[in-house]
Amino acid sequence: MTTAEQAPELIEFQSERSFLVRLTGAVFHFVRRQPLGTFGAIVIVVLIAGSILAPVLNTQDPGTSIRSAPTLGAPSGDHWFGTDRSKRDVWSRVLYGGRPTLLIGFGAVALTMAVGITFALAAGFFGGLVDILISRLIEIIIAVPAILWLLMFTTAIDRSVQTLIFAVAFTFTPITIRFFRGNVLQESSIAYVEAARVIGASGGRIMFRHILPNVAPLVIVAASITIPAAMLSEAGLTFLGLGLEPGTASWAQDLGPNNRSYFRVAWWLLVFPGAALALAVLAFNFFGDSMRDVLDPRLRGSGLI
Amino acid sequence: MAEGYWGKYWRRRVSRRRVLAGGAAVGAGAAALVAVGCGDDDDDDDAEPAAATQAAQATEAAAEATEAAAAAEEAEATEAAAAAEAEATEAPSAIQRGGTFRHQKSSQNTSLDPSVTVTDPTWTALTYSHLLGYSLVEEEAWGDAATGWEQPDATTLVFSLEDGLKFNPEAAGGRDMTSEDVAFSYSRFPTSLSELGSEVNQLQWGWMGVDRGASFDTPDATTLTINLAFPWASAIPSLGSSAMAIVAREAVEAGGGHLKDTPNAGGGAYMFDNIDDTGNTYKRNPNYRGHSSDRGRFTAEMPYIDRWEDAIVTDPSAREARLLAGDSDVLGGIDKIQAELFANEGNVQVIEGPANDHAIMELDGFKWAQHPLLREALSLSIDWEAYIDVVLDGEGIRGAPVGPAFSQVLPQDEIRELQQFDPARAKALWAQGGGDEVFPDGFVTVIATFGASTRHIEFIAQSIEENLGVPTRLEPADLANYVALATAPAGQKIWHYFIAGENSLSTIPDYNALTHYVPNGYGAIFGGVYTFDHPLSAAYPEEIIEVTNEIGTELQARYDLQGATVDPEERKQVLQDLQRYIFTNFCCVLPLPVPSVQYYAMGARLRNVPGVPDIANNASMGYRRAQNMWIEA
Numbered sequence A: 001m002t003t004a005e006q007a008p009e010l011i012e013f014q015s016e017r018s019f020l021v022r023l024t025g026a027v028f029h030f031v032r033r034q035p036l037g038t039f040g041a042i043v044i045v046v047l048i049a050g051s052i053l054a055p056v057l058n059t060q061d062p063g064t065s066i067r068s069a070p071t072l073g074a075p076s077g078d079h080w081f082g083t084d085r086s087k088r089d090v091w092s093r094v095l096y097g098g099r100p101t102l103l104i105g106f107g108a109v110a111l112t113m114a115v116g117i118t119f120a121l122a123a124g125f126f127g128g129l130v131d132i133l134i135s136r137l138i139e140i141i142i143a144v145p146a147i148l149w150l151l152m153f154t155t156a157i158d159r160s161v162q163t164l165i166f167a168v169a170f171t172f173t174p175i176t177i178r179f180f181r182g183n184v185l186q187e188s189s190i191a192y193v194e195a196a197r198v199i200g201a202s203g204g205r206i207m208f209r210h211i212l213p214n215v216a217p218l219v220i221v222a223a224s225i226t227i228p229a230a231m232l233s234e235a236g237l238t239f240l241g242l243g244l245e246p247g248t249a250s251w252a253q254d255l256g257p258n259n260r261s262y263f264r265v266a267w268w269l270l271v272f273p274g275a276a277l278a279l280a281v282l283a284f285n286f287f288g289d290s291m292r293d294v295l296d297p298r299l300r301g302s303g304l305i
Numbered sequence B: 001m002a003e004g005y006w007g008k009y010w011r012r013r014v015s016r017r018r019v020l021a022g023g024a025a026v027g028a029g030a031a032a033l034v035a036v037g038c039g040d041d042d043d044d045d046d047a048e049p050a051a052a053t054q055a056a057q058a059t060e061a062a063a064e065a066t067e068a069a070a071a072a073e074e075a076e077a078t079e080a081a082a083a084a085e086a087e088a089t090e091a092p093s094a095i096q097r098g099g100t101f102r103h104q105k106s107s108q109n110t111s112l113d114p115s116v117t118v119t120d121p122t123w124t125a126l127t128y129s130h131l132l133g134y135s136l137v138e139e140e141a142w143g144d145a146a147t148g149w150e151q152p153d154a155t156t157l158v159f160s161l162e163d164g165l166k167f168n169p170e171a172a173g174g175r176d177m178t179s180e181d182v183a184f185s186y187s188r189f190p191t192s193l194s195e196l197g198s199e200v201n202q203l204q205w206g207w208m209g210v211d212r213g214a215s216f217d218t219p220d221a222t223t224l225t226i227n228l229a230f231p232w233a234s235a236i237p238s239l240g241s242s243a244m245a246i247v248a249r250e251a252v253e254a255g256g257g258h259l260k261d262t263p264n265a266g267g268g269a270y271m272f273d274n275i276d277d278t279g280n281t282y283k284r285n286p287n288y289r290g291h292s293s294d295r296g297r298f299t300a301e302m303p304y305i306d307r308w309e310d311a312i313v314t315d316p317s318a319r320e321a322r323l324l325a326g327d328s329d330v331l332g333g334i335d336k337i338q339a340e341l342f343a344n345e346g347n348v349q350v351i352e353g354p355a356n357d358h359a360i361m362e363l364d365g366f367k368w369a370q371h372p373l374l375r376e377a378l379s380l381s382i383d384w385e386a387y388i389d390v391v392l393d394g395e396g397i398r399g400a401p402v403g404p405a406f407s408q409v410l411p412q413d414e415i416r417e418l419q420q421f422d423p424a425r426a427k428a429l430w431a432q433g434g435g436d437e438v439f440p441d442g443f444v445t446v447i448a449t450f451g452a453s454t455r456h457i458e459f460i461a462q463s464i465e466e467n468l469g470v471p472t473r474l475e476p477a478d479l480a481n482y483v484a485l486a487t488a489p490a491g492q493k494i495w496h497y498f499i500a501g502e503n504s505l506s507t508i509p510d511y512n513a514l515t516h517y518v519p520n521g522y523g524a525i526f527g528g529v530y531t532f533d534h535p536l537s538a539a540y541p542e543e544i545i546e547v548t549n550e551i552g553t554e555l556q557a558r559y560d561l562q563g564a565t566v567d568p569e570e571r572k573q574v575l576q577d578l579q580r581y582i583f584t585n586f587c588c589v590l591p592l593p594v595p596s597v598q599y600y601a602m603g604a605r606l607r608n609v610p611g612v613p614d615i616a617n618n619a620s621m622g623y624r625r626a627q628n629m630w631i632e633a
Helices: A003-033 A035-052 A090-126 A128-143 A146-156 A161-188 A191-198 A203-239 A267-295 B007-011 B016-046 B051-071 B074-088 B121-127 B179-187 B189-195 B249-254 B316-324 B336-342 B372-380 B384-390 B412-418 B423-432 B455-468 B479-486 B512-516 B542-564 B568-585
Strands: B100-105 B132-135 B140-143 B146-153 B156-161 B215-220 B223-227 B270-276 B279-284 B307-312 B330-334 B348-354 B357-363 B443-448 B472-477 B497-503 B589-592 B597-603
Touching: A003 A035, A003 A267, A035 A090, A035 A267, A090 A128, A090 A161, A090 A203, A090 A267, A128 A161, A146 A161, A146 A203, A161 A203, A191 A203, A203 A267, B100 B330, B121 B270, B121 B279, B121 B307, B140 B146, B156 B179, B179 B189, B179 B215, B179 B223, B179 B249, B270 B307, B316 B330, B330 B336, B336 B348, B336 B597, B357 B512, B372 B423, B372 B455, B384 B455, B412 B568, B423 B455, B443 B455, B443 B479, B443 B497, B455 B472, B455 B497, B472 B479, B479 B497, B542 B568, B568 B589
Parallel strands: B100 B307, B443 B472
Antiparallel strands: B132 B140, B146 B156, B156 B223, B215 B223, B270 B279, B279 B307, B330 B597, B348 B597, B357 B497, B357 B589
């Protein structure tokens, strides 16, 4: 085998190794410099893993009433988090309950970011009529309280997870467009964009190959901060009885009317789903804040990182 | 050396992250306090008991003292027994007149005309007089506006009205209430149905046959003769219905045919003081006092309570919190667990007694009428006994089309035989009837957002999904939408089944439950077959009409027969055969299990509160009409 034949593989290997080394280093750096963010990340991983692995974590169907179980049974060896008013296992409901909440949080934010950044790039890069149209559209949407949009969608369509993802994304997208539009405008005035224009790059290429990578770190920051807000939107709606269908295993659902009357005597109905929801929101906030510290160029050199 | 991660923050202004961290610590602390607090609650069993418990203990003390007295010297024993007796039967402090009863409800009334809606019985009970009332507990009618009555034959009822009855000052200037007013009020229903879109079920007034030739004679101001169009065994009890309110003609005429702008149209113990978005308030009707009655109605100085406030509190938890905090005097029906919890609350008294509830699962006839196998499969897929264990906390019985308090209800064993749980057979029938093709998208049902709990609906949906493999989508609705969705025209109902419950006596104090099963009753407007006098919807395909006509006509004929059968024993047989017919045809209403015990939560400061199940029965001596109920300061 000649050196010339080996060279590309070697380069690839070194490149991969270099990436892994850099990634590991970055992780260690993050852990050392951002303990709260690390805590948040761990909690997020645990909650996601718990939701995904729920079927193998000593759970039962979260909707099924267990006739032999006590009504409002306190936490015990059989039911680690107790049972609710309908003799359902709270441990199972908490684990399965993370699925819709996390799914809506991630799904809504993914949709928000995808649509929001696309519109922000168009508005910021093209300017003129495109910018005016998009900006006015945003103002129209923002003029209506978010809760009304959410109610409208869940009433007009249905109360499925998909609808809630769409509804929550709809209310967050205008703010996201505004946020990124400013950054795109800022980037557009930098020399590299001008240089790209000079060499004949198309608008699309400049937007997606040059500007987007430069605002990408902010996407991670914005996403990690928006996820808990999206989760709380869903929780608020469900808590009001207008979100996910009754009976659906969901943290917010279990804090709703069917259980509320029994919180005084069955603390586990309040504490476990409430703690799961609060922990998730807190963890995303910690993680988002830390990611902002690490990735937001405006904070670099501020002494925080 | 670089300063530590935490150390550098001491010199910085407070960041968002730090606030969050602080919040987390505070949250954890609060959670710990909550846990500790809850733990303490468990120890409160020995805490100072509520007034009712004190009375019970006093009674026990009396009994113990009496036993001791027997063993002791006669004189001492007598003294001890007397002392204990005095403690046990400690006379309540003197009746305190006045005060405000603080009522609460979930939403404002859709109408304040008793011929248009009676969904909320409070205002009809407070502001209107009726000819009669009927008590389930005492199983007898009592005169409200009427002092006496007789039934010379099967279709003639003659009533004598109390002399000198008056409307409230805002209704017809407070003039005397006469037999003509009663006749006018009862005659309004057909017009209200056709012109005002009345929501009042026709069976509340249709039994008289006012739209089929019934007539009224008013030879003088205090005599009324009702000539029924056909015999009706439940005529006397039915006159206690909320809808049978006596309305002043002038108020109706002033409102252009309805009472939208003239709600003070009655002669009840109270009259409206204010109506707005926060609720209704009622004050005494000054014209009400001074009459005589041996049952507490129209008696001088009564009612003891001066005012009623009926606040709109949409959130069920808030309603509960208001009762617990002493800001409200009524919560209403509660379950066993809540009753146990509330028993130790100082502001609450729990009243317990035999229930007379009726709960049903209406099937939309438009979707189900053609599919008898699927209807049976649905019924077989519901675990009825588990429903009693889980939803009713083991304190339940199997429901039937006749209320459980009535002697004509089928025996429990027979109901269990007629209404079984058999998942294997359910699946087989479902497959045989092509269920997956008929209902490819599963089921839809409606849940009330104003109700306290949807557990029973969730249980049914879960049971069907587990045992039949068909999911149900739960569609939420507030009160206005709830009724609209329930009663949407044939072919336009979004739901496949609709679960509803009621106290059998809240409206017609006899066989109201049955009206859900017959074409001329709720069965028609909800989802059951739609025949008889009601025109079949044009939306019904021919093949459905064929089926609905057959079953519907049979149901209606059997229902009419029981109404016309005056002999009690004969009627019992007819009623039981009707129940068997309903059970075996599964069309289009399935009776649900019902509680065997009913608990009611009322403010502890109330005295002379009526017992269960009459407590909420507007037609009886329910708390809304308990004029001798009073408030202890």
